Amino acid sequence: MTPENPIEQARQWIAAAKRVAALTGAGISAESGIPTFRSAGGLWRNFRAEDLATPRAFARDPKTVWEWYDWRRGLIAKAKPNLGHFALAQLEQRLGDRFTLITQNVDGLHNRAGSQRVLKLHGDIWWTMCIACREVRSDFRVPLPELPPRCGACGGMLRPGVVWFGEPLPGATWEQAEEAVRQCELLIVAGTSSIVYPAASLAPLARSHGARVMEINTEETPLSGTADLCLRGPSGEILPQIIES
Ligand code: OAD
Secondary structure, three states: OOOOHHHHHHHHHHHOOOOEEEEEEHHHHHHHOOOOOOOOOOOOOOOOHHHOOOOHHHHHOOHHHHHHHHHHHHHHHOOOOHHHHHHHHHHHHHHHEEEEEOOOOOOHHHHHOOOEEEEOEEEEEEEEEEOOOOOOOEEEOOOOOOOOOOOOOOOOEEEEEOOOOOOOOOOOHHHHHHHHHHOOOOOEEEOOOOOOOOOHHHHHHHHHHHOOEEEEEOOOOOOOOOOOOOEEEOOOHHHHHHHHH
């Protein structure tokens, strides 16, 4: 059932909820000019994300995988957070620790919009990790001078500090995300295709604990049928409308 005024409905639910969680995906950064993974513009040299974001792809051809990340790092470095990112930062300011932001994005735009506490399920594109000594560092250089880059400490090959298909999510971060979702009364799911697990299991988890689930997406997704409210449109337009006080 679609309420007469879904924006007003969303505003009321946000105002009434003691605890709110939000899960974001690539769609929230689309209006910042960063292509989503499953849109035509998301293809790079005709590779799909699933062809490149895997340990097997990296083992076979680390240079090509790094070239893809270097391309994405270049796009992200030029991008600015949009009104959707800012609205979620504002919600955190208003609710404090009654709000938890969980993202699948590795672009860091939530932080740049002012969000202080961001649970990054898939890591961060500005982190590198040495496959030999496991040291994790931040590296903001664009483009990187050498691909694949080498570890300053031991000379080993670096990999992007992100989670690839088939790899476990960072355990503590995932536990915090699950806990926030179990505790919340409202989960806002914005700009994700809701097909990549385990992130996509957070919405059913919220519902099984009695929370309402609100989806914000330009298109229908596998979540749409079970969400309590679907707001169709760009998150950069909808989030400010439902969050502004
Ligand atoms: P996808 O590219 O799969 O989905 C982006 C979603 O955003 C789609 O459902 C679009 O309809 C929607 N969308 C596009 N523009 C939008 C806008 N302006 N406002 C609102 N919604 C919009 O991206 P994710 O769901 O984030 O993982 O993908 C999940 C994971 O798969 C990623 O974290 C990445 C990827 O491959 C790994 O690399 C491990």
